[in-house]
Amino acid sequence: xxxxxxxxxxxxxxxxxxxxxxxxxxxxxxxxxxxxxxxxxxxxxxxxxxxxxxxxxxxxxxxxxxx
Numbered sequence: 001x002x003x004x005x006x007x008x009x010x011x012x013x014x015x016x017x018x019x020x021x022x023x024x025x026x027x028x029x030x031x032x033x034x035x036x037x038x039x040x041x042x043x044x045x046x047x048x049x050x051x052x053x054x055x056x057x058x059x060x061x062x063x064x065x066x067x
Contacts, residue, residue, distance in 0.1 A: 018043070034058055 017040055018029055035054055037043050055063050 031055060 018024055018032055018037070019026075021040065021043075024032075032038075032043065035046075035051055035058075037046065037051075052063070052065060
């Protein structure tokens, strides 16, 4: 297996890990990646209010938490 394929497989495995959580679809997965959250373990170490503030700052707008 080449390095490029290995890196892609590792990224896919991480995506699958986060998307295995209830109510985590493509949009939420993209938001996690914007916040540099790659694994469930990364997510577990975070504070929800802090993540929300960071997401709003990154988007330069208030993010709808229900969207």
